[in-house]
Ligand code: GTP
């Protein structure tokens with residue numbers, strides 16, 4: 510899919526204030542620092558579109574980016590950032606949960622996990638919560654430039670095995686690097702197919 514335009518529209522802490530035009534939207538979620546905002550910049554070819562940082566806890570709001578005047582990419586705050594303080598963390602968790610459960614134009618949710626690490630409890634628990642609430646999702650492995658091909662294959666396999674302990678079917682899986690721009694076409698084609706259906 511060709512990205513002809515990408516523009517920031519609005520930031521919100523409340524899903525009810527998000528754009529009301531019913532265009533389909535695709536949202537990225539995952540632990541703080543996993544690479545959600547970087548992935549949006551990589552997919553859109555716009556370096557500073559979504560704000561990124563090497564320090565976790567950068568994205569604090571629901572951010573809408575309009576793509577090709579047709580659909581939205583949505584950057585969400587990360588979950589599980591301990592140093593942010595309990596109250597703040599719970600507030601962000603609520604923003605995320607309300608958005609995911611209530612936002613009608615949310616077409617597809619991508620859960621990002623760091624390809625370097627073994628399955629983390631917090632991510633598995635989050636996926637479990639999605640399952641309980643009937644929210645379909647895909648998994649996006651990030652930062653694959655940080656490990657070699659053999660290790661990557663092992664980690665992805667291990668993750669799939671872990672998921673199969675709980676789920677009968679695997680969700681769609683993508684492997685990406687925002688640094689090396691890997692996985693871009695696969696993700697955009699997936700979104701394009703959903704948009705066309
Ligand atoms: P929060 O907004 O804090 O939840 O984080 P985020 O998930 O949006 O992460 P962000 O995109 O800000 O990236 C966090 C850090 O990881 C930054 O220093 C990025 O440069 C780095 N990073 C993101 N993606 C990649 C990648 O594919 N490869 C490498 N090597 N670094 C990456």
Ligand code: MG
Nearest residue numbers: 545546567568
């Ligand atoms: Mg971010």
